[in-house]
Amino acid sequence: MEGLRLTTPLLKLLHVLLADPTANYWGFEIMKATGLASGTVYPLLARLEGMGWLESGWDDEQDISGPRRRYYRLTGDGVASARIALAEANSKKRLATSTGRLRPAFGGNHR
Amino acid sequence: VKALVWVLVLLLAVLIEAEVIAWCHPVQRWLIRRVAASLPRQHRDRYTEEWYRECEEIPNGPVTRLLWILSLLFRRRSVARALRQPRTLAFRRSSLTAEGPELLFRTDGSIVFTGAYVEHRSLSKKMYGQGTQGVITNIHTGPLGGVTHVDVRLPNGEFVREVPVDYFLA
Numbered sequence: 001m002e003g004l005r006l007t008t009p010l011l012k013l014l015h016v017l018l019a020d021p022t023a024n025y026w027g028f029e030i031m032k033a034t035g036l037a038s039g040t041v042y043p044l045l046a047r048l049e050g051m052g053w054l055e056s057g058w059d060d061e062q063d064i065s066g067p068r069r070r071y072y073r074l075t076g077d078g079v080a081s082a083r084i085a086l087a088e089a090n091s092k093k094r095l096a097t098s099t100g101r102l103r104p105a106f107g108g109n110h111r
Numbered sequence: 112v113k114a115l116v117w118v119l120v121l122l123l124a125v126l127i128e129a130e131v132i133a134w135c136h137p138v139q140r141w142l143i144r145r146v147a148a149s150l151p152r153q154h155r156d157r158y159t160e161e162w163y164r165e166c167e168e169i170p171n172g173p174v175t176r177l178l179w180i181l182s183l184l185f186r187r188r189s190v191a192r193a194l195r196q197p198r199t200l201a202f203r204r205s206s207l208t209a210e211g212p213e214l215l216f217r218t219d220g221s222i223v224f225t226g227a228y229v230e231h232r233s234l235s236k237k238m239y240g241q242g243t244q245g246v247i248t249n250i251h252t253g254p255l256g257g258v259t260h261v262d263v264r265l266p267n268g269e270f271v272r273e274v275p276v277d278y279f280l281a
Contacts (some may be wrong), residue, residue: 027165038165038179042158046193067163078256080259080276 006089009040014082016074017054021079024071026059045072053078135173139166140178149187154194201272222263228278230271239271 012034017023018027025033031041052075059069074082147159162183169176183190224243229236246262251273252258255276260273 025162028168032240039182039184041191042183043189043193043251045185046190047196067160067167069164069168070157070161078261083277084258099164 006085006092009034009036010044011043011089012036012039013048014086018079018082018086021074021082024059024073026069026071028045033090048078051081053081087102132173135176139173139176139180142184144179146180146183146187146190150191151194156192218247218250221245222247222261222279224274224278226278228271228274230274240264245271 009106013030013036016030016033026031027038027041027045030036032037034041043055045054048058049072054072055075055078056072059071124175140163143162144185146161147155147162150158162180166176169179222245224239224241224245226242227241228239230239235267243265245265248264249262250258251260251262260275260278261279263271264273265271
C-alpha cells in the first residue's frame with residue numbers, strides 16, 4: 001500500500017468506521033464524528049476506496065429530488081486491514097511509550 | 112430626518128442581506144464545480160453531486176458551508192492525487208516492530224484466539240474458546256493481497272482450517 005501512512009486523521013477515520021463496520025456512513029457524518037475538515041476527510045475516503053478498503057454507493061431509496069447522498073462502507077478486506085492498521089498504530093505507540101524519548105541534556109558540561 | 116435615515120439604512124441592510132443570501136447558493140455550487148473540475152474527468156460528476164448534497168445538509172448557515180467548501184478547495188489536489196493513484200492491492204505493512212501484527216501472521220508463529228470461534232463442519236460444529244492457543248501452519252491471502260485467513264495447529268495436534276484473522280485481533 002504505497003504511500004498510506006498511519007496518520008492521526010486516518011486512524012480517527014478508521015476508528016469511526018470500525019465502530020460499526022456494517023453501517024453506511026456519509027461524508028458529513030464522518031466529519032462530525034472525527035472532527036476533521038472536509039479537505040482532510042475526502043482525500044482519505046478517496047484513497048481508501050481506491051485501495052478497496054471502502055465501497056461507496058448512492059442512496060437511491062430517499063424520495064427526494066435533487067442530488068443524492070453518497071454512502072461509504074468498509075469492505076470485508078477493509079475491516080481486516082483497518083483492524084491491522086489500528087493494531088499496528090497501537091503497537092508503535094506502546095513501543096514509543098515503553099522506550100521513552102531521548103532528550104537533550106541541558107546544563108552543558110559535566111565536571 | 113434622523114429617523115428617516117435610520118429607516119433607509121435598515122431597509123438597505125435588509126435588501127443587501129437578501130441579495131447576499133440569494134447569491135450564496137449559486138456561489139457555493141460554482142465553487143464545488145471548481146473543485147470537481149480539478150479531479151480526473153471520470154470522477155467529476157460523482158463528486159459534484161456528492162458535494163452538492165453534503166453542502167445542502169450542513170445544518171449551519173452560509174458561512175459554515177463556505178468554510179466547508181474552502182477546505183475542499185484548498186485540498187483539491189490531494190483528492191485528485193488519491194483518485195489518480197492506481198488501485199492498490201494490499202496493505203503494505205511498514206517498518207513494523209517485533210510487537211506488530213506482521214509477526215502475528217507468520218507461518219510457525221504462535222497465535223491466540225481473541226474471540227470464540229465456531230467451526231462449522233458438514234454434520235457438526237465445534238467451538239474454540241477465547242484464549243485457545245495454536246501455531247500458524249498456513250496463511251491465506253485475499254484478492255487484495257492482505258492476510259484474510261490462517262490455518263492453525265492446536266497443541267493437541269488438531270488442525271483448524273481457514274480461520275478468519277478477525278478472531279486473532281484485539
